Amino acid sequence: MDFDLSPEQQQIRQTLDQFAAREILPHRARWDREGIFPRRVIEQLGELGFLGIAFEPRWGGGGADTLSLLTATECLSRHDASVGLTYAAHVSLAGAHIALFAGDEQRIRYLPGLVSGKLIGAWCLTEPDTGSDAAAMRTRAVRSGDNWTINGAKMFITNGTVADVYVVNAATSAQGGRDGASAFIVERGVKGLRNGRRIEKLGLRASDTGEVIFEDVVVPAGALIGELNAGYRQTLKVLEGGRIGVAAFAVGIARAGLEEALAYVRQRTQFGQRIADFQGVQWMLADMATRVEAAWLLACRAARLKDRGRPVGRAASIAKLYASEAAMWVTTKAVQLHGGYGYMSEFPVERYMRDAKLAEIGEGTSEIQRLLISKSLLAEGYLPEEPAAI
Numbered sequence: 514m515d516f517d518l519s520p521e522q523q524q525i526r527q528t529l530d531q532f533a534a535r536e537i538l539p540h541r542a543r544w545d546r547e548g549i550f551p552r553r554v555i556e557q558l559g560e561l562g563f564l565g566i567a568f569e570p571r572w573g574g575g576g577a578d579t580l581s582l583l584t585a586t587e588c589l590s591r592h593d594a595s596v597g598l599t600y601a602a603h604v605s606l607a608g609a610h611i612a613l614f615a616g617d618e619q620r621i622r623y624l625p626g627l628v629s630g631k632l633i634g635a636w637c638l639t640e641p642d643t644g645s646d647a648a649a650m651r652t653r654a655v656r657s658g659d660n661w662t663i664n665g666a667k668m669f670i671t672n673g674t675v676a677d678v679y680v681v682n683a684a685t686s687a688q689g690g691r692d693g694a695s696a697f698i699v700e701r702g703v704k705g706l707r708n709g710r711r712i713e714k715l716g717l718r719a720s721d722t723g724e725v726i727f728e729d730v731v732v733p734a735g736a737l738i739g740e741l742n743a744g745y746r747q748t749l750k751v752l753e754g755g756r757i758g759v760a761a762f763a764v765g766i767a768r769a770g771l772e773e774a775l776a777y778v779r780q781r782t783q784f785g786q787r788i789a790d791f792q793g794v795q796w797m798l799a800d801m802a803t804r805v806e807a808a809w810l811l812a813c814r815a816a817r818l819k820d821r822g823r824p825v826g827r828a829a830s831i832a833k834l835y836a837s838e839a840a841m842w843v844t845t846k847a848v849q850l851h852g853g854y855g856y857m858s859e860f861p862v863e864r865y866m867r868d869a870k871l872a873e874i875g876e877g878t879s880e881i882q883r884l885l886i887s888k889s890l891l892a893e894g895y896l897p898e899e900p901a902a903i
């Protein structure tokens with residue numbers, strides 16, 4: 514496995530660093546404070562080609578590999594985790610679901626808009642009463658003639674109040690669950706679709722999180738994605754890619770915390786010397802860097818497995834679990850190394866710490882990742898995804 518980024522991937526980083534310096538860094542603290550969703554930034558990412566980076570060229574995409582997508586996700590999240598989350602939900606969840614499972618007619622209708630940033634996508638799985646146990650969803654779609662009628666509510670949906678296109682999971686058989694759910698594409702503006710209350714949150718305050726309510730929403734038969742009752746299986750596949758994306762998102766935040774802490778300890782003095790000269794501080798820095806590196810390598814490994822068509826479920830869960838806990842740990846240490854200033858909002862590290870927490874919750878909590886990893890180990894043993902076999 515090659516650990517270096519290719520020249521193209523280095524170019525992704527460079528372009529996004531320059532873009533962020535102009536369009537994100539000067540505004541991110543205010544966006545966070547005021548809860549402003551920077552829609553224009555998403556459009557600009559579309560204009561630069563980043564929203565379609567890993568989609569096939571025939572849908573307007575760049576045809577790049579998963580590592581390139583991770584590089585973009587990591588980089589955006591390092592500069593602003595809210596933009597990183599918006600990006601990940603749009604590209605790796607809503608966009609990926611359509612790219613992977615929709616028919617050509619649906620792809621032609623939606624992917625060019627999602628890739629250009631003219632349309633924003635949201636992916637709706639979680640409900641007010643079901644999160645970890647997603648198969649217990651209550652949202653229901655019932656067929657009547659040439660249409661489906663959807664009733665139910667989805668909760669904590671990223672881009673939920675700003676999206677133009679929703680990928681919605683709903684039960685389509687009496688028993689619902691794993692073999693009785695299907696995914697649909699629902700467009701904003703359709704009668705009966707509305708957003709519930711605005712949800713205030715701990716971090717990622719410049720990302721949009723909303724409730725999406727469906728009251729007798731009628732969509733044509735052509736809104737069904739792929740096969741009837743295959744929605745849950747599609748969801749599991751989409752989540753494999755999504756979780757690798759969350760790992761990259763977490764690495765970006767962790768790296769931002771490490772870089773900020775490094776800069777701070779070099780200039781802060783106590784007891785007549787730089788705090789960087791204290792061994793206790795140095796060891797903390799070393800542990801932070803070790804976690805950042807390990808998390809990135811696990812994400813890269815999962816990306817490689819995915820691109821080679823190998824089983825990736827366990828590797829994706831391992832990368833997501835480790836990277837999210839690393840991000841929480843590293844950003845907490847970054848606050849610690851700033852002392853009292855770390856607790857103040859004029860320094861960015863408190864925002865990193867608030868933002869990092871989501872990585873341990875979204876797309877399956879750390880407990881659910883541990884459950885999935887151990888289930889796979891007990892069923893298959895360690896070998897199928899052993900690193901040496903890559």
Ligand SMILES: Cc1cc2nc3c(=O)[nH]c(=O)nc-3n(C[C@H](O)[C@H](O)[C@H](O)COP(=O)(O)OP(=O)(O)OC[C@H]3O[C@@H](n4cnc5c(N)ncnc54)[C@H](O)[C@@H]3O)c2cc1C
Nearest residue numbers: 636637638639643644645669670671874875876877878880
């Ligand atoms: C900012 C944000 C953005 C989000 N974006 C989206 C989105 O775009 N689309 C979407 O569909 N969802 C989204 N979510 C929802 C997210 O995926 C869920 O919140 C998450 O899966 C957890 O579900 P829950 O909130 O219902 O928690 P619960 O499932 O109720 O979990 C509560 C606690 O119980 C634990 N627990 C549950 N089951 C078990 C078990 N079997 N063993 C051990 N512990 C267990 C959990 O780990 C957790 O600690 C988002 C959430 C947030 C916070």
